[in-house]
Amino acid sequence: MIEQQRTLTERIRALLEREQAVLVAHYYVAAELQDLAEQTGGCVADSLEMARFGRDSPACTLVVAGVRFMGETAKILSPHKRVLMPDLAATCSLDLSCPQEAFNAWCDAHPERIAVVYANTSAAVKARADWVVTSSIGLDIVAHLHARGEKMLWAPDRHLGRYIQSKTGADMLLWKGACVVHDEFKGIELKLLRAEHPDAKVLVHPESPASVVDQADVVGSTTQLIQAAQTLDAREMIVATDIGVLHKMHTVAPNKHFIAAPTAGQSATCKSCAHCPWMAMNGLSNLAAALENGAPEIQLDAGIAEQARISLDRMLDFAAARGKTVRASGDLARDRTLFANVGPA
Numbered sequence: 001m002i003e004q005q006r007t008l009t010e011r012i013r014a015l016l017e018r019e020q021a022v023l024v025a026h027y028y029v030a031a032e033l034q035d036l037a038e039q040t041g042g043c044v045a046d047s048l049e050m051a052r053f054g055r056d057s058p059a060c061t062l063v064v065a066g067v068r069f070m071g072e073t074a075k076i077l078s079p080h081k082r083v084l085m086p087d088l089a090a091t092c093s094l095d096l097s098c099p100q101e102a103f104n105a106w107c108d109a110h111p112e113r114i115a116v117v118y119a120n121t122s123a124a125v126k127a128r129a130d131w132v133v134t135s136s137i138g139l140d141i142v143a144h145l146h147a148r149g150e151k152m153l154w155a156p157d158r159h160l161g162r163y164i165q166s167k168t169g170a171d172m173l174l175w176k177g178a179c180v181v182h183d184e185f186k187g188i189e190l191k192l193l194r195a196e197h198p199d200a201k202v203l204v205h206p207e208s209p210a211s212v213v214d215q216a217d218v219v220g221s222t223t224q225l226i227q228a229a230q231t232l233d234a235r236e237m238i239v240a241t242d243i244g245v246l247h248k249m250h251t252v253a254p255n256k257h258f259i260a261a262p263t264a265g266q267s268a269t270c271k272s273c274a275h276c277p278w279m280a281m282n283g284l285s286n287l288a289a290a291l292e293n294g295a296p297e298i299q300l301d302a303g304i305a306e307q308a309r310i311s312l313d314r315m316l317d318f319a320a321a322r323g324k325t326v327r328a329s330g331d332l333a334r335d336r337t338l339f340a341n342v343g344p345a
């Protein structure tokens, strides 16, 4: 098995070079894919950073190890690059919960509200939205829009929407979607676990239910949780997100002890089994095959992609203006009126 893994890894390294490709991976994919991405000049990141990295990379081919919306986002931001994925069937329950027709009808029914959507949506939904956000920047963007007096539609994650609403006081109507992984975390079980580990800090992804978020010491995107794992002054941490992040957490904080938050009660066979079934569809074999065959490749309707880029660019402009961490690309200031409104309040 180890030998087979080594052979595949070497083949992928050679193919990445041959195809002038970079591997852009999410923290929830298998550890060997995360390591390979970093070792070959690609990146492992949260969904915001994956989008930025893919856009700014000089490579002509991006191989996205994650779920479909991440591949689509890469293609929208880099229409002239080839975007490959190990398996295009790797979707997301949030994306599935928000079909384009129903979302359009919802927007049509509320013309007085602007539509803010989570990145975990299809290109067609992003094309209809006014803003796209990820978990790392959603709170800041909604606070900014609220301060501007905007009323909002929020889709599709109801837990993230509720969390942002509770923090900002914004007027938001919430879609009823949920992440099949984070929705499983149990507040009651977490409370019991905390009693067993009274000094442990609790790190929670905001796609989790309120009963879990309310017990958190830190709420944030995968990258923000990994940073907290590294910087918080605690030896034990309970982590409420996909167990894929534990690989990076162990790397950045090798002397700390990480405990996966409970997804089930005492009698269950698996008490902490938070792992995204679609992220798990990414492996070394299908990654090698994608590079070898130049397929499967993300293909998008050009009109939809162009429209979706406007709402994605708004997010990236906002992030750049706030954090000054993003290199501005040529056409970022396309919507100059908007750009003028972005920035510290």
Ligand code: 13P
Residues within 6 Å of the ligand: 045, 046, 047, 048, 120, 134, 135, 136, 179, 207, 220, 221, 222, 223
């Ligand atoms: P992040 O943007 O925090 O990486 O989250 C993406 C995701 O799909 C979480 O389930």
Ligand code: SF4
Residues within 6 Å of the ligand: 067, 091, 092, 093, 094, 120, 179, 180, 181, 182, 207, 242, 276, 277, 278, 279
């Ligand atoms: Fe979607 Fe949840 Fe999987 Fe993230 S973990 S990709 S939100 S189903």
